[in-house]
C-alpha cells in the first residue's frame with residue numbers, strides 16, 4: 001500500500017533509492033546534523049539477495065566514522081586472506097592482516113548484502129529516519145513556481161509532487177535521477193561491447209555441498225581459482241548470516257564459457273555443478289576420478305547471473321541550470337558507476353561515495369544560507385571529480401583483473417607456466433601480500 005499521502009510537500013534533500021548506498025547517504029546526512037531530508041524507494045521492501053559479499057577496510061572505516069559499524073561487524077566474518085590459485089597450485093595471497101597499523105580494520109568483512117542492508121535499516125529506524133516506500137520517482141524538473149525557483153519538482157508514479165533543493169540519486173544502474181539530469185553513463189575507455197570472453201557473464205549461487213569441500217576457505221580465507229580462461233570464487237558465509245544453521249553455506253561465483261551462450265537468470269544446481277566440474281578447483285569436483293573426496297552441490301539458497309559491464313557517469317554533480325532554476329543533482333553508488341564484481345569493490349565504493357557526500361552537502365547548505373558571495377558549487381565539483389577518480393581507479397583495477405583472468409586462457413602454455421612461476425615467486429614476499437591487500441582494501445583511496 002502506498003504511503004505517499006503523508007509524504008511532506010517539500011524537503012531540503014531528497015534521497016532517491018534506499019539500497020545500501022541510499023541508506024549510507026541518509027546515515028551520513030544525519031551524522032552531519034542535517035534533519036530535513038526524505039528517503040524514498042520504489043520497492044516495498046529491500047531486495048533480499050546476497051549480491052555483494054565483502055565490505056572492504058576503507059568502507060568499514062567510513063561506516064565507523066559515522067557510528068554505523070557495530071551492527072554490521074557483529075554478524076560479519078573477518079577474512080584475513082584471499083588466495084589466488086591456478087587449478088590446484090597456489091599463486092599468491094592478499095593478506096589483510098598485514099594492514100595492521102594502517103587501519104583499525106585489517107581484514108575484509110564477509111557479510112551478505114541483504115544483511116548489510118538490514119543492519120543499516122535498523123540503524124535508520126533507531127535514529128527515527130523513515131524510508132518511504134513503495135514510491136517511485138518518475139521525473140525531476142525545475143519548479144515552475146516563482147517562489148521555488150531553487151527547487152526541483154520531483155514527481156512520483158502516484159502523481160504526487162515533492163519540492164527538493166537537492167536530489168541525491170542512489171537509484172542504481174538504471175538511475176532515473178541521472179537520466180533526468182541528462183548525465184551520460186558509459187564505459188570510460190569506450191569499451192561499450194563489454195566483451196570479456198568467458199568473464200562477460202558470471203553466475204552466482206549460495207550453496208551447501210553434500211560433504212564439506214576440502215578447500216582453502218578454512219581459517220577465514222576466500223579462494224579464487226583460475227583455470228584455462230575461467231575463474232571460480234568461493235567464500236564461506238558468516239554463520240550469523242547463513243541461511244542454514246547446520247552446515248557451511250558458500251557463495252560460489254564462476255565465469256560462463258562463451259560456448260555455453262547466455263546463462264539462465266536463475267541458474268539451477270545442475271547448471272552450476274556442470275560449470276564447477278568443468279573448470280572448478282579439484283576439491284569441488286563431483287568426479288571421483290579427479291577428486292579423491294568428491295562432493296556435490298546439495299542445496300541452493302539463491303542464484304543469479306551478472307553481466308559484466310563498466311560505466312562511469314560523466315559527472316556525479318549537476319548544477320542548477322542558468323535561466324531554468326531548479327535544484328542540485330548528486331549521484332552516488334551504482335547510479336554513478338558500475339563495473340565487474342571481481343574484487344568485491346562495487347558496494348564498498350558506493351557506500352564511501354555516500355558517506356563522503358554528507359559533509360560536502362552540509363557545507364553547501366550552510367554556505368548557501370549565509371549567501372557569502374563565494375561559489376559553493378565548487379565544493380560539489382571537487383567532490384564529483386574526486387569520486388569519479390576513485391571510480392576510474394576501481395574500473396581500471398577490475399579491468400586489469402579481467403584482462404589477466406581472460407588472457408590466461410589464451411596463453412602459450414610455456415609462457416603461462418613462466419608467468420605463474422614469477423607470480424608464485426613474488427607471492428612469497430610479505431610486501432607483495434601487503435600491497436595486493438592494500439589495493440583491494442580501498443585504503444589508498446579514501
Ligand SMILES: Cc1cc2nc3c(=O)[nH]c(=O)nc-3n(C[C@H](O)[C@H](O)[C@H](O)COP(=O)(O)OP(=O)(O)OC[C@H]3O[C@@H](n4cnc5c(N)ncnc54)[C@H](O)[C@@H]3O)c2cc1C
Pocket residue numbers: 016017018019020021022040041042043046047051052053054113135136137138170171172173174175176204304305306332333334335341343344345346347348350
Ligand atoms: C548479481 C549481483 C552480484 C553482485 N555482486 C557484488 C559483489 O560481489 N561485490 C560488490 O561489491 N558488489 C556486487 N554487486 C553490486 C552491488 O550489489 C551494487 O554495487 C550495490 O547494490 C549498489 O548499491 P546502490 O544502493 O547504489 O544500488 P541498488 O542496490 O541497485 O539500490 C538502488 C535502489 O534504488 C531504488 N530505485 C531505483 N529506481 C528508483 C526510482 N525511480 N525511484 C525510487 N527508488 C528507486 C531501487 O528499488 C533500489 O532499492 C552485485 C550485483 C549483482 C546484481
